[in-house]
Amino acid sequence: MTAPALPVMCAALGDATRWEILTRLGEGPMSASALARVLPVSRQAIGKHLDVLREVGLVESEQRGREVVHLAVGARLGALARELDRIGRSWETRLLRVKELAERPEPDAVP
């Protein structure tokens, strides 16, 4: 799967219920019904959240007998983290350059 756009990835993580789900799935594989027993939402709602998370690669699902178990994919979260870190650094360096220019009184005009 190709990496989804940043806003889509972040939107998938921008919901409290989905974080609850991810936290459980981070501890081990679970079925939608099992999640529904633990969390205060219906199985159908959880199913939709799992769709969203699977869409961006944060969750993988596997048929296991009668049920389907889901699991959180840490590697995908790590990839997102690296990308965000890269962007944050670029903002910082540009900020530094702007400040440097501001503090230098007469930086010479461009030839």
Place this chain on the structure above:
Amino acid sequence: MTAPALPVMCAALGDATRWEILTRLGEGPMSASALARVLPVSRQAIGKHLDVLREVGLVESEQRGREVVHLAVGARLGALARELDRIGRSWETRLLRVKELAERPEPDAVP
């Protein structure tokens, strides 16, 4: 400012227009009106997005004469990235442990 909860941070980043805004602000300080001239949304809409971004610390604002200029805060994005990376790693290690147990045929019953 104390770090906002993860879902809130991610929700702030989970919108395409806000990413547009952040991208511009990452290149240098801009006013809301200047952003509205560049982006295909009204100044008021941009103002609300800036509120959201400022709320989670991704943008800082400064009165400069008649106008208010805004700037993207890379450090905040870096902090989020580190936290996501930490969580992603924890998922991976748990996954490894589960697989280890699964591959070991008879790991002794709990006493």
Place this chain on the structure above:
DNA sequence: GAGATGTGCAATCTTTGAGTTGCACATGGA
């Protein structure tokens, strides 16, 4: 001082998304 530009607040509209209920179907175990 007059006009242009930038900002803030409020009311409104519209769409999206989270959540629910209901029903049909498959599958594992007694």
Place this chain on the structure above:
DNA sequence: TCCATGTGCAACTCAAAGATTGCACATCTC
């Protein structure tokens, strides 16, 4: 075989979020 459990699909409700328009006020510039 019967029943409990798990899943999938569809229609519906409801609130929140993105976006717009309109107006009042401040401030820089000519």
